Amino acid sequence: MSAGSSRTRQAASAASGVRRMRWTKNMNANALRANYRAKGGEIAGIAYRARMHSFFAELEPSIPVMEQNLADRVRYIMCSKIFDDAELERLRREAIPSSNELAMAGEAAPQPTD
Template identity: 70%
Template sequence: MHRLFAELEPSVTVTEQNLADRVRYILRSNTFDATELERLQREAVPSSDENATAEDAAPQLAEQPANLDAAVNTPVSVDSNDDGTVAQELEMEHMRSTLDEAILETRSTPLENRPRLPRIALSKLNRAIVRALNPILVTYLEASRDLCETDSILFGAALAVCRIIVPKLSTAGRTTGQSSAISAWRTRIEERIAKARALNGRLICFRSGNTRLRIVRTVRMAFAGKNISLSQPDIMQKLTECIDDLKQTIAA
């Protein structure tokens, strides 16, 4: 495929890998339908003999998709360089399919519903995965039409990296994350209200004459650091003030 492309477009410099990535992107993104692809193939593939018949040219057209698939699906192993050699080979085919799915999913997902991405450790293997995906992104970025699409491509690439490193990564949208965040702060406030009500109830019990050890201990803890003694004459007034403060805190 690369030799044929070099003959058709000698002025364009492109690597075999980049050409295979471009073909894969065109086929998967459905840029052209089957009829248009067939027409382009007939126009692009040169005939070795001007007098060749259509029957002679047909096998060449039939063989080209197989050659394209073979070039696109050829696995490539990537090793890290600066951080040392990674012992495990990376399956590029799996990475490309994960990247395609992530970018397609991101493009069809509203910004507010994108999943939250976890922090990824900067290990040798993780760095190698990022280096392997960077060249594949060139095809998508060159085909980007505006900044929004570029943002979707980059977020899709980040999502693909997370899914490769963390296979069981949750795909829940940001709405779910917001719901959990709201429930978290709501839970904290409800816990503070419950503690204030419990303390208020024991202060009221003590003011009513309940001198059980547990009640007295709670009242002393409430007045700790305030230089207030339970034996001072105005203790009932202090209790009333503290009870009113707690009621206002609960209401707020």
């Protein structure tokens, strides 16, 4: 496909009233948070896209996005290096509490006795 035909298609879709959504940095960050939370530290999970979509809908309820588009966006964010490694790690830690934090929370919670 040539660049000209791509521009023609974009112009045609704009003329028909279909508009591309502009993703803000905050929306991108929430997409990554939803991705990290859905995967829960796993490399690959079963049905993670549906969970990711659900978590994203909680974070950004006013943004209608399909599961596939969200998954594509997360893949684009990771490949394009929009966020540096430190920022990615911060977003991952926000989305997935570490095992140390979970242990601390477990110690603070009252334990049932026999």
